[in-house]
Amino acid sequence: MLVENVMTPTKEIIKTSPMSTVRGALKLMKENKVRSVIVDKNGASGAYGLLSFRNILESIIAQDGDIDLLNVYDIATMPAVSVSAKLDVKCAAKMMVNSHMKRLLVIDNNELMGILTMSDILDVLMDSVEDF
Numbered sequence: 001m002l003v004e005n006v007m008t009p010t011k012e013i014i015k016t017s018p019m020s021t022v023r024g025a026l027k028l029m030k031e032n033k034v035r036s037v038i039v040d041k042n043g044a045s046g047a048y049g050l051l052s053f054r055n056i057l058e059s060i061i062a063q064d065g066d067i068d069l070l071n072v073y074d075i076a077t078m079p080a081v082s083v084s085a086k087l088d089v090k091c092a093a094k095m096m097v098n099s100h101m102k103r104l105l106v107i108d109n110n111e112l113m114g115i116l117t118m119s120d121i122l123d124v125l126m127d128s129v130e131d132f
Helices: 022-032 053-062 089-099 118-130
Strands: 036-039 049-052 103-108 111-117
Touching (some): 022 036, 022 053, 049 053, 089 103
Antiparallel strands (some): 103 111
16 A cells, blocks of 8 residues: 555645744644644745644743744754655555654655655554454
8 A cells, every 4th residue: 555545635734834933833733633734845945844742842841942932944843754655655654663753744746745644554554454
């Protein structure tokens, strides 16, 4: 099975600007009930990023940062780790486990196709268990 068959497609992804405030991104995450948002690239040749609760915790709470003085770009993982939509899901899952990552962006030709999360993979696994 390929990543493209399991991933959450772009139309269902919440994105934010790298210049948004961390407070604004946190509000967006709360409103949409998500634990991460995609950080849009700064231009055609730029890189997508990922802002997660972990980034926020590390920079705001652990580092005594000021949520009103930081932009998303300051704390997001940029560039975010990504895989191709044509990659086998097993390879992506192994990468996630070995690297202790919960999310991978799915990017082809430097364009965002979707996001692959551990939950996406586990949902497919759970569906296959129910079929027996």
